[in-house]
Amino acid sequence: GAITKRMTAIEEMDGMDVLCSDKTGTLTLNKLTVDKNLIEVFAKGIDKDTVVLMAARASRTKNRDSIDAAIVGILADPKEARADIQEVHFLPFNPIDKRTALTYIDGQ
16 A cells, blocks of 8 residues: 555656665654665765765755755765855756756865
8 A cells, every 4th residue: 555645656656666765764753864874886986975975965955855854964964965066057856857966066
């Protein structure tokens, strides 16, 4: 069974290959978490810390979105998400493309 707020969510799950969920923490604590130890990186020259930083940079830090907060929350310092970068363009999550994108200028 499934509980949804939108019936289209069930249809969107049809194309899903992987669903990551911490049923215990999400349902009982109402808080999402990300465990960096479970992140797998398959691209050469990229490590987990880089993946986490890129995900945090593409997250909105001010809107209180629970997924964005969980991603930014695994950084040692949440300010790292926007440190030394200038945002040029932000593309919010699109359920059709299933991605978020950020174009930025790196100050380093």
